[in-house]
Amino acid sequence: MIAEVCQQPEALERTLAGAIRRADAFRKLLAKRKPRLVVLVARGTSDNAALFGRYLIEITTGIPVSLAAPSISTLYEARLDYRDSLVVALSQSGESTDTNLVLERARAQGALTLGITNERSSTLAKLAEHVFLVRAGKEKSVAATKTYTGQLLLLYLLAYALGGGVRFSDLQRIPEAVEAALGLAPEIEALSERYRFMRHAVVVGRGLNYANAFEFGLKLMETCYVVAERFSSADFLHGPIALVEPSFPVFAFAPPDRTWPSILETLKKLQHLRAEIVTITDSGNREAPDHATRVIRLPRRLKEALTPIPYIVPGQLFAGYLAAQKGLDPDSPRTLHKVTLTL
Amino acid sequence: MIAEVCQQPEALERTLAGAIRRADAFRKLLAKRKPRLVVLVARGTSDNAALFGRYLIEITTGIPVSLAAPSISTLYEARLDYRDSLVVALSQSGESTDTNLVLERARAQGALTLGITNERSSTLAKLAEHVFLVRAGKEKSVAATKTYTGQLLLLYLLAYALGGGVRFSDLQRIPEAVEAALGLAPEIEALSERYRFMRHAVVVGRGLNYANAFEFGLKLMETCYVVAERFSSADFLHGPIALVEPSFPVFAFAPPDRTWPSILETLKKLQHLRAEIVTITDSGNREAPDHATRVIRLPRRLKEALTPIPYIVPGQLFAGYLAAQKGLDPDSPRTLHKVTLTL
Numbered sequence: 001m002i003a004e005v006c007q008q009p010e011a012l013e014r015t016l017a018g019a020i021r022r023a024d025a026f027r028k029l030l031a032k033r034k035p036r037l038v039v040l041v042a043r044g045t046s047d048n049a050a051l052f053g054r055y056l057i058e059i060t061t062g063i064p065v066s067l068a069a070p071s072i073s074t075l076y077e078a079r080l081d082y083r084d085s086l087v088v089a090l091s092q093s094g095e096s097t098d099t100n101l102v103l104e105r106a107r108a109q110g111a112l113t114l115g116i117t118n119e120r121s122s123t124l125a126k127l128a129e130h131v132f133l134v135r136a137g138k139e140k141s142v143a144a145t146k147t148y149t150g151q152l153l154l155l156y157l158l159a160y161a162l163g164g165g166v167r168f169s170d171l172q173r174i175p176e177a178v179e180a181a182l183g184l185a186p187e188i189e190a191l192s193e194r195y196r197f198m199r200h201a202v203v204v205g206r207g208l209n210y211a212n213a214f215e216f217g218l219k220l221m222e223t224c225y226v227v228a229e230r231f232s233s234a235d236f237l238h239g240p241i242a243l244v245e246p247s248f249p250v251f252a253f254a255p256p257d258r259t260w261p262s263i264l265e266t267l268k269k270l271q272h273l274r275a276e277i278v279t280i281t282d283s284g285n286r287e288a289p290d291h292a293t294r295v296i297r298l299p300r301r302l303k304e305a306l307t308p309i310p311y312i313v314p315g316q317l318f319a320g321y322l323a324a325q326k327g328l329d330p331d332s333p334r335t336l337h338k339v340t341l342t343l
Numbered sequence: 344m345i346a347e348v349c350q351q352p353e354a355l356e357r358t359l360a361g362a363i364r365r366a367d368a369f370r371k372l373l374a375k376r377k378p379r380l381v382v383l384v385a386r387g388t389s390d391n392a393a394l395f396g397r398y399l400i401e402i403t404t405g406i407p408v409s410l411a412a413p414s415i416s417t418l419y420e421a422r423l424d425y426r427d428s429l430v431v432a433l434s435q436s437g438e439s440t441d442t443n444l445v446l447e448r449a450r451a452q453g454a455l456t457l458g459i460t461n462e463r464s465s466t467l468a469k470l471a472e473h474v475f476l477v478r479a480g481k482e483k484s485v486a487a488t489k490t491y492t493g494q495l496l497l498l499y500l501l502a503y504a505l506g507g508g509v510r511f512s513d514l515q516r517i518p519e520a521v522e523a524a525l526g527l528a529p530e531i532e533a534l535s536e537r538y539r540f541m542r543h544a545v546v547v548g549r550g551l552n553y554a555n556a557f558e559f560g561l562k563l564m565e566t567c568y569v570v571a572e573r574f575s576s577a578d579f580l581h582g583p584i585a586l587v588e589p590s591f592p593v594f595a596f597a598p599p600d601r602t603w604p605s606i607l608e609t610l611k612k613l614q615h616l617r618a619e620i621v622t623i624t625d626s627g628n629r630e631a632p633d634h635a636t637r638v639i640r641l642p643r644r645l646k647e648a649l650t651p652i653p654y655i656v657p658g659q660l661f662a663g664y665l666a667a668q669k670g671l672d673p674d675s676p677r678t679l680h681k682v683t684l685t686l
Contacts, residue, residue, distance in 0.1 A: 036424070037380055037407055044581030055412060059421045064380055064428070066409040069398060071550045071577070075601045078402045081379070085407070098577065200543050200570040207414045222582045227543040227570050234414070234441065234685040238387030239565045242676040258418045262686065273678065333585040335616065342577040343605065 001141040001223065001330040002320045005313065006182055009175040011136040011146045012309070015153055016171055018135045023157035026114075026130060030161055034063075035086035035112060038162070041068035041102045043342065045144040045218060046090040046116075049151035052211035052308055053088070056155055059208070060164030060305075070098040073105055074343045082111035088158065089115050092139060092147040093339045094122020101343070103127055116154050118147045132157065141331040142338050143223050145316045148215060149178070149309050166305075174309050180299050181313035188314055191294060192321040198249055200227040204236050205253035206262055208308050212253050216315035223323040223330035233259075233266040241266075246274040252292075253311055256285035257304035267291040280314050282307070344484040344566065344673040345663045348656065349525055352518040354479040354489045355652070358496050359514055361478050366500035369457075369473060373504055377406075378429035378455060381505070384411035384445045385433040386685065388487040388561060392459075392494035393433055395554035395651055399498055402551070403507030403648075413441040416448055417686045425454035431501065432458050435482060435490040436682045437465020444686070446470055459497050461490045475500065484674040485681050486566050488659045491558060492521070492652050509648075517652050523642050524656035531657055534637060535664035541592055543570040547579050548596035549605055551651050555596050559658035566666040566673035576602075576609040584609075589617040595635075596654055599628035600647040610634040623657050625650070 038057055040050035047067075054065040068087075072078050087106035089099045094117035104127050107113045115128030118136055125131050134150030153174065160166040201220060205213030210232050217230035231240055233252070244250070250270055254263045264287065270277055271291060279292040284301035296314045323330035381400055383393035390410075397408040411430075415421050430449035432442045437460035447470050450456045458471030461479055468474050477493030496514065503509040544563060548556030553575050560573035574583055576595070587593070593613055597606045607630065613620055614634060622635040627644035639657045666673035 036427075037409075039407065043578060047578070047581075055415060058412070058415045058423060059419045062422050062424050064382065064409050064423055064425065066380075066407050069401070069553075071553075071575070071602065071605070072398060072401045075550055075605065076398075076402045079405050080401060080407055081405050082407065084379075202570075207418060210412075210414075218582050221572075222585045225586050225588070227545075227572060227586060229564075229570060229572060232414070235386060235390070237685055238390075238683045239561050239679065241678050242565045243568050243570060244678065245568070259414065262414070262418065269678070335585050335587065335612075336582065340581045342580055 001143050001145060004139060004141050005145045005316045005320060007137065008146050008149050009179045011150055012153055012175045012178060014135040015150045019132050019154060019157050020168060022132060023161050026161040033112065035084055037085040038063055038065045039068050039082060039085055039087045040065060040090065041070060041087065041099050042090040043096050043099060044340065045148050045215060046092060046151060048211050048215040048218060049148055049155065050090055051214055052152055052208065053155040053158065055208050055210065056159050057162060057164065060159045060166060061162045063162060068102055070102050073102045074098045079109065082106045082109055085111045087111045087113050089124055089128065090151055091124050092118045092144055094119040094124030095339055097341045098343050100124055100127055116151055118150065142333055142336050143219055143330055149312065152309050170303060170306055174306060177300055177302060177306065177310040178313055181310045183299065184296060184314055185317050188296065188317045189321045192318055192325050195249065195322055196325045198226055201249040201251060202229045202231060202243065203251045204231050204233045204266060206233045206259040208305065209253040209255060209259065209311055212308055212312045212315065215312055216251065219315060219319035222333050222336065223319045224326055224328065233263050236266060241269065244270060244273045244275050247276050249276045252277065252279045254279040254281040254285060254288050255304065255307040255311065256281065257307065260285065264291065280311055344486050344488060347482060347484050348488045348659045348663060350480065351489050351492050352522045354493055355496055355518045355521060357478040358493045362475050362497060362500050363511060365475060366504050369504040376455065378427055380428040381406055381408045382411050382425060382428055382430045383408060383433065384413060384430065384442050386439055386442060387683065388491050388558060389433040389435060389494060391554050391558040391561060392491055392498065394557055395495055395551065396498040396501065398551050398553065399502045400505060400507065403502045403509060404505045406505060411445055413445050416445045417441045422452065425449045425452055428454045430454045430456050432467055432471065433494055434467050435461045435487055437462040437467035438682055440684045441686050443467055443470055459494055461493065485676055485679050486562055486673050492655065495652050513646060513649055517649060520643055520645060520649065520653040521656055524653045526642065527639060527657055528660050531639065531660045532664045535661055535668050538592065538665055539668045541569055544592040544594060545572045545574065545586065546594045547574050547576045547609060549576045549602040551648065552596035552598060552602065552654055555651055555655045555658065558655055559594060562658060562662035565676045565679065566662045567669055567671065576606050579609060584612065587613060587616045587618050590619050592619045594621045597622040597624040597628060597631050598647065598650040598654065599624065600650065603628065607634060623654055
């Protein structure tokens, strides 16, 4: 897992270089046939990437996005009116049965379809009219890492293709920001010892980093067996904050962007409750250290829209090192296989 | 809380009787101006009701539904293209700042708007072009119960108004099914003792009962301070099941409908892992007792689409009694107030 986390700068560069031309062509096609709705369908880590895509596409293009509930097609066999829609399936393996079924039915109904996958010759790559490839190389660890960030990167290109104001020159800076985040590895490894006996936790994020809260929480569940709840900082205040007692661990994604006032309000409440707060932020956020028990600070100050990929890196490292602290093997969590088939 | 749980049959009857005419009028209006997208916006318990609405509307009408992410409007100030959309805000108090802001902006952009609230003279009731009222009487407990089931009932009427095949005669049978579920109170009170020291749990549901998994989990968090994760049975298999060790408590909504094969597959895996399984089902499900540590069985067999309201009742009772077992006051959870204001 840690080895694959460290492959991310290269994987991201390769993925971006390999997809720019395709994104340009797709943008031209979409300019003629602008979808009124974007539907994202996925499971597991890919579904967390979809959650990021939801925010990015709505924020940058104004086109409404719906995160599909696969059972509505697979179990209830409802026929959704996806005319004038773009249906995007995300799957590392391209072999998720339910995800593929939703895409196949949508295509049969006349929806434009796009597959985002790590496997060029997968079922998904064949079913979808258009394909964006994550070029991360084979992912061996059951806990997905480099394919998640690859999917996020391709979602920027999708937002671009949909007419959103995304610059390639900005995206080209992401691999070096990830490289810089990887430099935090020794610090994060040392920090992980403190959480050796942690059994449950809450992870909060908001806006473009909300998906990272889901993804970091999933990594804590899969690799460390920590019962990790995931909330937007706003939803957290609507009930679940009642959980928090002194020393209760809360991890927060806290970029110095327009979500910060909302995150800060939550952190202040948590400080009052004497929670254990770990924030993931960057050097541009000067207030963060005053509102946390421990701070993980990325060295580079990042543009607001570019934080999500570098910000998940400390979470991936933390989960990998904490698993080691707990004597667990993050590459082969109990009960799980790399490809899960559900309907 | 328990008193308000027990008021539900009357509150539901009142809500239904008071809204049928309005639903009929709304159906006529929507027949002339059929929305291409339904957007549901809410926080907390109301957001769980919205999750139910998402499944019900897509299944019964085929119109795509998007669950709004309020921060996209409130923090990022994106202008979403909600032309030809119906935007529905759900709020017990009608005073949720972010929910109201999303609705107000959508209306200004020309979207059709509907408010679903318990408060006739609230801000939401004034902002929305159309209003469906939950007539549950004042809800005093911080943990929402009767307003949740009232919102679910009005979402059936919304699905009807959108052209879905929902029969009033079916809805009229829901209050008696809830009354029958309330008869389980002594059994559930006795059962709650077993979970006195439970600190974390997982709640699973799927399809029309997926929202109940979220709502029961939220009640366990708010009133019992149990770290309760919520998953669809499919998503649970995509990673989080790694959490499960012998005696790990998992609660499952298990109606004998088309979600049962998927739930059953999950329960079998959980049995193999020697989890503690509590299923909420009804007398129509004969297989359930073979795949659970404890079964809560509603006495009446229910039509598939009608299970969600009666099925949450055992969850509400369980949370209320478990709070009492733990020496907590479910009406006034620590840290929370009845109305939470977020942006």
